[in-house]
Amino acid sequence: MNNTAALPIPALSVRHLTVAYREAPVLWEVGWATPSSGLVAIVGPNGAGKSTLIKACLDLVPRLSGEVRIFGQPLAAVRRRVGYLPQRASVDWDFPATALDVVSMGRYPRAGWLRPLGRFQREAARAALAEVGLADFASRQIGQLSGGQQQRVFLARALALEADLYFMDEPFAGVDAATEKAIVTVLRRLADQGKAVIVVHHDLATAPHYFDHVLLLNLRAIASGPMSSAFTPDNLARAYGGRLSLLDQAVAAAAGAPGAAPRG
Amino acid sequence: MMNADFFAALTLSLGHNAAVVVLGCAAFGLAAGLVGCFVLLRGRALIADVAAHATLPGVAAAFIGATALGLDPRNLWLLMAGGALSAALGALAVRAAAATRRVRDDAAMALVLSAGFGLGVVLMSVVQSLPTGGQAGLSHFILGQAAGLAEVEAQTLIGLALVASVIAVLLFNPLRVLCFDEAFAAASGLPVRALDLSLTALMLLVTVAGLRAVGLILVVALMVIPAVTARLLTERLSIMAPLAAALGAVSGWVGASFSAAAPGLPTGAVITVTACALFLIALTLSPTRGVVAAGLGRARMGYRIGRDHLLRGAWEELEQLRLGPDAPFATAAIAAAWGWSGPRSLIAVTALRAAGLVRPAHEPGFLRLTPAGIVAAQGVVRRHRVWELYLTRAGGVRAFAAHRGADLIEHTLPPDVEAEVEAWLASADPAIARLAVPPPVEGAPA
Numbered sequence: 001m002n003n004t005a006a007l008p009i010p011a012l013s014v015r016h017l018t019v020a021y022r023e024a025p026v027l028w029e030v031g032w033a034t035p036s037s038g039l040v041a042i043v044g045p046n047g048a049g050k051s052t053l054i055k056a057c058l059d060l061v062p063r064l065s066g067e068v069r070i071f072g073q074p075l076a077a078v079r080r081r082v083g084y085l086p087q088r089a090s091v092d093w094d095f096p097a098t099a100l101d102v103v104s105m106g107r108y109p110r111a112g113w114l115r116p117l118g119r120f121q122r123e124a125a126r127a128a129l130a131e132v133g134l135a136d137f138a139s140r141q142i143g144q145l146s147g148g149q150q151q152r153v154f155l156a157r158a159l160a161l162e163a164d165l166y167f168m169d170e171p172f173a174g175v176d177a178a179t180e181k182a183i184v185t186v187l188r189r190l191a192d193q194g195k196a197v198i199v200v201h202h203d204l205a206t207a208p209h210y211f212d213h214v215l216l217l218n219l220r221a222i223a224s225g226p227m228s229s230a231f232t233p234d235n236l237a238r239a240y241g242g243r244l245s246l247l248d249q250a251v252a253a254a255a256g257a258p259g260a261a262p263r264g
Numbered sequence: 265m266m267n268a269d270f271f272a273a274l275t276l277s278l279g280h281n282a283a284v285v286v287l288g289c290a291a292f293g294l295a296a297g298l299v300g301c302f303v304l305l306r307g308r309a310l311i312a313d314v315a316a317h318a319t320l321p322g323v324a325a326a327f328i329g330a331t332a333l334g335l336d337p338r339n340l341w342l343l344m345a346g347g348a349l350s351a352a353l354g355a356l357a358v359r360a361a362a363a364t365r366r367v368r369d370d371a372a373m374a375l376v377l378s379a380g381f382g383l384g385v386v387l388m389s390v391v392q393s394l395p396t397g398g399q400a401g402l403s404h405f406i407l408g409q410a411a412g413l414a415e416v417e418a419q420t421l422i423g424l425a426l427v428a429s430v431i432a433v434l435l436f437n438p439l440r441v442l443c444f445d446e447a448f449a450a451a452s453g454l455p456v457r458a459l460d461l462s463l464t465a466l467m468l469l470v471t472v473a474g475l476r477a478v479g480l481i482l483v484v485a486l487m488v489i490p491a492v493t494a495r496l497l498t499e500r501l502s503i504m505a506p507l508a509a510a511l512g513a514v515s516g517w518v519g520a521s522f523s524a525a526a527p528g529l530p531t532g533a534v535i536t537v538t539a540c541a542l543f544l545i546a547l548t549l550s551p552t553r554g555v556v557a558a559g560l561g562r563a564r565m566g567y568r569i570g571r572d573h574l575l576r577g578a579w580e581e582l583e584q585l586r587l588g589p590d591a592p593f594a595t596a597a598i599a600a601a602w603g604w605s606g607p608r609s610l611i612a613v614t615a616l617r618a619a620g621l622v623r624p625a626h627e628p629g630f631l632r633l634t635p636a637g638i639v640a641a642q643g644v645v646r647r648h649r650v651w652e653l654y655l656t657r658a659g660g661v662r663a664f665a666a667h668r669g670a671d672l673i674e675h676t677l678p679p680d681v682e683a684e685v686e687a688w689l690a691s692a693d694p695a696i697a698r699l700a701v702p703p704p705v706e707g708a709p710a
Contacts, residue, residue: 058451084451091445095305096501105441109452113438141499161452 008036009072011165011196012057017066019049019056026052028223029049030066030174035213036164037194039187043231044217045240050200051087053217054167058084070165080109083163087170088151093143100138103129106160133182133195148179157181166190166197173202184210207231265399268521269525274518282524284411285477288418288425289520289535290513292474293486295425298432299511301494301505303445310370311355312485314377316471317353319347320384320480323405324391326349331396338401340417347405347480351468354380371527408479408532410520417476428466429509436461440501477520479532486512487600491537496550498541515539545686569675570612573602575621575641576648577702578633589638592625642701647682648674649702654685656705657692663705 013033019026027049034040042050055061055066070078080085083106083117104117111121116159129138132152142150151171158166169184187210190197201207207214214230216222216239240254269278276283303312326346331336354376361372390400404412413421423616432439444457450456467487474483490511494504519535548555577598582591599609613631616622621637624630633641648670655666677685689696 037329055447060447061449079453084448086445086447086451090447095444096445096495096499096504097440098500101500101502104446105444105448105452108437108441114434116437157448165453260532 008088010034011036012067012198013069013072014053014057015067017053017056017058017068018064019052020064020164021061023215025064025219027056028219030217032215032221032224034198036071037120037126037191037196038212039191040196040198040213040215041207041211041227042215042217043196043204043239044222046240048218050217052085052168054169054198054200058082081164083161083166084138085171086156086159088147088154088173090211093145093150094144097142097158098139099134099142099145099149100125100129102153103156103160106157109161124127124230125156125160128156131159132156132186148174148175151175152179152182155186159186164195166195168197168199170200170202172206175257204236213258266427267525272522273521273524278524281413281415282411284415284418284422285388285413285519285524286520288413288421289410289477289516289531291422291425292470292477293512293514293516293517293539294509295428295432295492295512296470296474296486297490297494297508297510298429298485298505299463299470300512301445301501301508302432302439302463303467303487304437304461304491304495305501308463308467309484310373312467312471312487314350314358314373314380315355315468316480317377317384317391318357319320319472319475320381320405321349321387321404322348322350322353322384323348324384324387325350327391328394331394335446336671337396340420340476343402344475346474347475348468350380350626351471352464355464355468356500361480372568379440404479405475406479406481407530408474408477408482408535409523410477410531411523411527413477421473421477424469428469428473431462432466432505435459435506435675439463441654459531477531478535479530482532482536485532485536486515486539489536489543490515493539493543493546496546496553497686511539511542515542565675570608571616571619571621571640572644572675574598574616575610575633575637575644577601578622578631578637579641579645589641590632590635592627592630592632595629597629626675643702647677649704650685650689651677652705653696654688657689666705 011031013208014030017030018028030049030053042053044050050141052061056063056066057070057075068075070082075082100122104122106128107117107121107125117125126135126138129135132155134149134152134156137145137149142153146155146261151173155168155171158168175183187197187199191212200213201211208231211227213225214227216230217237218239218241222239223230223232273286276286290361292334303309323343323346326343327337329346330339330342336341343680357376358369358372361367361375362369367375381534386531388402410418438459440452441452442456442463446456470487471480471483474486478486490508491504493511494508498504498507508587515538520531521540522534522538523529523531541584546554549557551557578593579589581593581597581601582589585591587593593611595609599606599709605610613622616637617624620634621640622631623634625632647694651670651674652663652666655669658662659666661669686697689702696702
């Protein structure tokens with residue numbers, strides 16, 4: 001899995017990544033490289049370390065060992081090109097902020113943290129909010145938005161970063177059908193613009209429809225590669241340890257799906 | 265005259281020293297309100313209280329140490345430095361105790377708070393026994409006594425408060441992002457650890473600045489109360505922060521003026537009571553989060569539901585009995601249909617009579633719909649039945665479920681949705697749409 005020397009440079013490459021909370025390892029010797037662009041899913045059972053992998057790549061949790069390269073460079077050198085969309089449940093939505101306030105947070109890394117946003121930056125934040133279909137909700141307090149709308153606000157904040165590589169932690173968790181569709185549209189557009197988006201995804205049935213590339217994760221990297229070659233019954237059974245009773249059905253459904261080829 | 269003195273102090277005309285003290289307390293309130301917003305949103309209000317109580321051993325130890333070294337033990341800078349040091353140690357101790365995971369956070373905070381304060385009280389008794397100690401004025405650090413503040417001390421307070429305010433304003437955006445979403449802040453390249461440390465430093469700065477004037481027991485009140493008050497009044501941090509600063513400044517100003525007019529009153533307590541009064545006013549009258557607004561909203565909703573139920577109940581009762589809409593109907597039948605208690609039924613009838621929708625019939629216990637009531641009842645029943653039709657025909661919902669669904673939604677159906685449903689009916693079944701009141705859906709309970 002380390003044959004990453006060939007051009008083009010992978011958006012994310014990880015070698016020998018090990019992370020442990022206290023004694024038990026959460027990720028064990030993970031090695032993985034993504035394509036340079038396109039939509040990439042991280043799939044695996046609960047507690048497989050999917051979110052931890054993202055956080056370890058972003059230096060949000062300490063690594064025991066291993067190396068992370070983003071566009072071939074260490075994170076610190078390319079911080080501006082990286083965007084992060086945390087889990088929706090990780091913040092307090094009663095926070096005194098409007099939807100536009102939250103999206104504006106995505107502009108500070110570019111505009112500078114220590115002064116108010118100028119007109120251009122505010123317009124960029126508004127445009128990001130419009131892109132996820134929430135232009136009319138700009139001045140709504142975030143706690144008064146539905147779960148799906150809150151998720152879209154997070155997505156808009158990520159868009160406002162104008163990054164080249166996005167890490168998204170379960171953007172589809174607990175959203176309504178309309179929001180799911182809106183998010184997929186935005187993701188496709190990002191991929192068409194040549195950006196790379198790495199998404200922690202829970203739904204095996206939709207994974208082959210939405211994503212080009214996949215990493216099957218369960219403590220270790222079980223398999224990775226283009227959806228058509230890596231998202232196989234065998235690999236899924238290994239990732240899920242045969243614990244899923246509906247696995248065969250899900251795989252059958254997935255196999256019939258038009259798995260998109262990797263882009264870029 | 266207490267009153268005259270109070271207004272003199274309030275208008276800064278009770279003498280130069282009193283004016284400086286009042287300004288000092290106002291500046292402190294401003295800084296505390298501003299910093300308090302971030303302390304509160306970062307979930308650090310209790311830590312702030314722990315730190316404030318943990319200043320006492322530091323203050324007392326500084327006094328004892330200065331006496332031993334032959335320095336001036338009443339030097340405010342020295343005492344504040346001692347207080348800041350032990351407060352920082354207290355905050356660290358809470359973290360360390362919680363990090364062992366053998367003690368829960370709240371227990372760790374209670375532990376350090378009482379241990380710090382207890383140790384402080386013990387050291388205070390040592391201070392009392394020192395030759396320099398008698399009436400050392402250190403007790404003012406506990407409850408605060410602004411009236412006795414020397415001018416230079418008040419100026420120190422103003423200076424520290426302004427420094428804290430300027431730093432908080434400069435770090436406004438990073439702190440806001442940190443308080444809302446720490447992971448995003450870190451991923452965006454913000455030095456989260458350093459920012460957190462600055463916030464703790466700001467909190468300590470405000471705490472020690474307020475020690476002498478407000479006292480360590482109540483210093484946290486001015487960080488928490490104005491921020492909570494401001495939160496009741498706005499949904500945006502960019503308004504909440506200046507508002508909290510203003511509320512804190514007003515509390516400090518008014519409280520210090522009281523204390524100046526009646527020097528027996530402990531300043532910290534008076535300032536805190538003032539801030540609490542402002543909080544209670546906001547809690548009562550806030551247009552969005554206030555108690556009155558919530559009560560009014562509930563009452564309006566209750567009236568609307570009672571009205572709709574009574575009108576529809578009357579209409580359906582008369583419809584079943586094949587009587588005209590202006591025929592008398594039994595109040596008891598409606599009350600029984602909706603499961604109303606006697607008082608509930610009386611309230612609904614009284615409200616509708618006052619609104620001119622029903623009037624008493626000749627027979628006791630019977631009512632009639634007024635002409636306005638008939639129009640209103642038609643509207644209510646129509647809305648209910650159109651919604652039922654929509655649910656059964658377009659939504660495939662069974663009749664009884666549609667009836668329940670219509671019950672739940674009809675009082676709060678937004679006008680645009682109502683218009684849409686009407687438009688649907690007009691195209692789906694124009695014959696029924698033309699009726700003033702559509703017939704009930706087959707199988708739905710009356």
